Amino acid sequence: MRRFVLASLAFAVLLASAVGSMRAQQPQAGAAPPALETLRVQRNVYAIFGAGGNVTVQIGDEGVLIVDTGLAASSTALLAEVRKLSTRPIRFIINTHVHADHVGGNVGLAAGPPDPRPDFAPATGTNAADPLQPLNIIAHERVLNRMTAALPPLKPGQIGGSERLRGMPLDEYFMPTKDMHFNGEAIVLYHEPNAHTDGDSMVLFRGSDVVSAGDVFTPDSYPFIDIANGGSVQGEIAALGHLLQLVVPAHTEEGGTYVVPGHGRISDEADIVEFRDMVVIVRDRVQDMVNRKMTLEQIKAARPSRDYDPQYVTPASFVKADQFVESIFRGLAK
């Protein structure tokens, strides 16, 4: 009997400690995210992280629209993530800019199987032979120009054609805005001239109240102002100001319009303000140094971004402090 009582008490203690252990095993802050992670932003719009640049996905009865397609190497995994959200056909891809971590998956996604529904997948004809159709890839014309310019030249006797242009944003636009209606909501593309590059688009999902901002906004890292591809600090600041006009916070100045940045977490107005202010303040410092006739090397040595470096630069950062300062300098020197 005594042995039974002791066993019963031991069981009780074990049960209690097991529960305590379960409590202690909750995921900790800062745990590494999975290779690809999908989060719902709000309403029809989702964000997929880990494919290179962030990917924005809008779903509905009419199909799937994807903003940016990550790296080419991630396209299979990206398509699998998209298919978890919707089995409807991918109708549109929008590229926010020309960089490979945002357009690399175009080919892979465009080569996906055609729409399985009979009305959308004719057994014969052009569409059946060309899985690009009816997928449209949209970007500002400067993205198309830069992507076609980067193609290898045709060899003698070689002709172009759809295979050569696979994954190209042939549905380009050249006006300041382009609008469309898909899955029950208005979608507006805004060209942001000479910001991160010269072909940046920001995409507003008006019904879902989400903006896909591309690399104009990267809350965890300095912006990559790509001078070689037409970027400039003044255009970057103007684009961030425009983004602030597009977003409207909800109660207590948070939430409301959410933003999917080119890299980094889902954000709202307050995050953009801090980022914009950082760019403006460092720009002001570099401008002051330029006005005092300091050389680029002298400016770098003065470290005008040194108070922001611990927040925006890590060993893994693509843009280091010196690069950020130099890109500002070169933009101001133009």
Next chain:
Amino acid sequence: MARLRSTFAAAAVLLGALACAGPASAQADFSGHWAPLFHEDHPERLPGPELGDYLGIPLSEAGRLRADSYDADRISVVQEYQCRPHAGDYMMRGLSNMRVDAVRDPVTNRLVAYHLRMGFQEMERTIYLDGRPRPSANAPYTWSGFSVGSWQDNVLNIYTTHLKENYIRRNGIPASDKRTFTEHWVRHGNYLTVETVITDPVILTEPLVRSQTWVLDLTQQMGRDICETAAELPGAANTVPNHLPGTNPFLHEVADWYGLPAEATRGGAATMYPEYRKTMGKPANPPPAICVRYCNCGLNGGSCNLQ
């Protein structure tokens, strides 16, 4: 014998169930209306700190330059700042009335969260007690952050992550979005003491420990606090008032007004500790003979005498 055995078995199961239920009998109840007490750091918390006063803050070099660059015009010129609320760590610091509601599971009646509502800017905050996992690092950060509490006897320990950028002190000392903070809530009768420990790898070199005390207020009525932004300077878009490094003309004021060594007002970890008084040197200007700024703060229920 069989009856005795089943009695022991039932007792053992009951003992196990009680152990699993946690220290319910020791948990304090924090629900109710709480009014902040003003005796601690009143000038800093209510009228606001002096510009350039970093004393007692373990500022990093980065944090100090960020604070030096701060131009108070920013909170009016940058429209988005006008209605910005305190973040989760500072909302416990600012002098705002607070209501704490206990959130219970409707089936088990277990306490699963405390929900806070602050008078200032109608801020809300939830402290989860149900052990739920933290959100992804890719999820939005919020003013209040994501708080998870656990009991240690009658002390509620809370750890908060996912905080938006805000401020350590309302004179331009920022708080980065990389910070986290720990709280210890203790109730002594009708008094609530909240100790806050902020860790910010960008702005601070050491954890910053502060405490605040509240008193239960059974008659407190919390109204609305609605804020609406307005563009005050047309054409000021993308203008962010700031002082270039080395040009802030206001940094010496606090040392001059209070007769402090200028170096002490620059902050740093050493200035947190009482021993610092022995080494902080002498002021360039002697302290005024009589109090001229922020006199009688909080005494007799009065406000400060700011000249």
